[in-house]
Amino acid sequence: MIKISRFRAFIRKHKKSAPVVFFVLGFTWDSLTLGSIDRLYDQIIICVYLLSLSLSLYLFNLVDDDKWKNTFLERYEDYFPLAIQFFIGGLCSAYVIFFSRSVSFTKTVSFFIILVVLLFANELLKKRISNKYLQFGTYFFVNFTFFTFFIPVLVNTMNTFIFLISGGLSLSSTLILVMFIYGKSPSTRKELNKTKLINLILIIYATINIFYFFNLIPPVPLAMEEGIVAHNIEKNNGTYKVTYQKSGLFSPFNNETRYNPGDSLFIFTSIFAPADLKKRVNHHWQWKNEQSGEWETSDKIEFQITGGRDGGYRGYTYKTNILEGKWKVDVTTNDDMILGRINFTVVYDSTATNKDLKQEVF
Known part of the structure; x- marks a missing residue:
């Protein structure tokens, strides 16, 4: 208990830099452990990361509503934003690893730039990771990328139709999570403009599709x-x-x-x-x-x-x-x-x- 208290105190003292540190840790860990999208280990890790990121977003967004007050989760509230950063870092490092296998890395630069901008946008925003638009926008991006990898591997087929299916699944699953949190959290309803958030997600969706059809993104997982x-x-x-x-x-x-x-x-x-x-x-x-x-x-x-x-x-x-x-x-x-x-x-x-x-x- 003493060790946990000391760690919590350390996190609170360095709360501005801690999320970035946890992002880098997630990125580094996957760079050392992941190798190929068709390995069962890699698939399990990516699935666990995405599910854990979804859960972390849910837990974090209900903190301001005192949802976890007087529960065992209250003592871990300071760690929820760090978990978000860690799992985003883990997912994105996996994506960069898989994309970098292509000799023609210039074809992935545009996609990689989007990745980096979304990841480090929290350093440009006053509220950093607590900004809900940043949270859900980044979540949709990593969610979309997950399905573009996972669905072709699952069905042993890849083409434009499969890409569109992947985009549809990521869009619907993101909106379900957003609406679930929106309905459970009064503080989220107060901070978020639902129409503005949906428009942001749709803009990201359209941008990724434009990049895909203009050959700016390689046809992953090839x-x-x-x-x-x-x-x-x-x-x-x-x-x-x-x-x-x-x-x-x-x-x-x-x-x-x-x-x-x-x-x-x-x-x-x-x-x-x-x-x-x-x-x-x-x-x-x-x-x-x-x-x-x-x-x-x-x-x-x-x-x-x-x-x-x-x-x-x-x-x-x-x-x-x-x-x-x-x-x-x-x-x-x-x-x-x-x-x-x-x-x-x-x-x-x-x-x-x-x-x-x-x-x-x-």
Whole structure:
């Protein structure tokens, strides 16, 4: 009891910084323990976090109504906002882990920015985590993201219809929780404008959908783990020996690919998908016409992936008689959602030797 009292006193003394500390703890913990959305452990943890966040919101929002006065929960009231921050941090760290598996992280930056803004908006608001609009807005965001991961894994299917179903489930479950707390808590009814809150949730819902349909969010839970421009690929006994150009010191800023006219050029990709999930994907080869400034489609080659392999489903396409200049290969689903993009510039060079190449087995 003495230890609990001391901890409570410490929390009260540092109540301005404690929520952020608990958010960071949740983020760090999941970064160390979570790995793949199709693991049962990860699924259980995420479900527990979301349920615990829902319960914490309920408990915290009834504190001002003295609902827990003279109950065993009264002594824990100071910890309710910390629990909210911890579970938000835990959920969002899991989402960042799963999104970061994609090679084309630029496609998740916009979504990640929303995540960070919503998470740290409490530092910009006077009432911080006690602000109910911030609470429920953030809750809806992490709820929506949960369903976009969980439903495709559950039904072994992912497409636009499943995304819309996920959004509908998150919207309805959030509104049910909000209305339940609203009905139970006079202080919440006094502080909240119900119409304003519903409009906020609908704006977040519409924004996420706009980002999704404009390909600013990857089609989770798929993720492109490898994207390589190769000069040769040999498949043998379930492995792929990929021969590609050695990277220089400044390779992140130089995507030139030396090419001997008449040879073949390959695109090798490894795509993560949860076990039992099947999906058709495309390599969409495009060349930039410098005269018109337009990207022209050269080929769009489709193949099927099957989830379950930890290193991702491996596949490749190739072309011969490549034109010199700028190229990009979009790795897309069959409903045109972008998993990743491989940019490279073809430079004709018939003098290139094997010394300029390296091999790697996948």
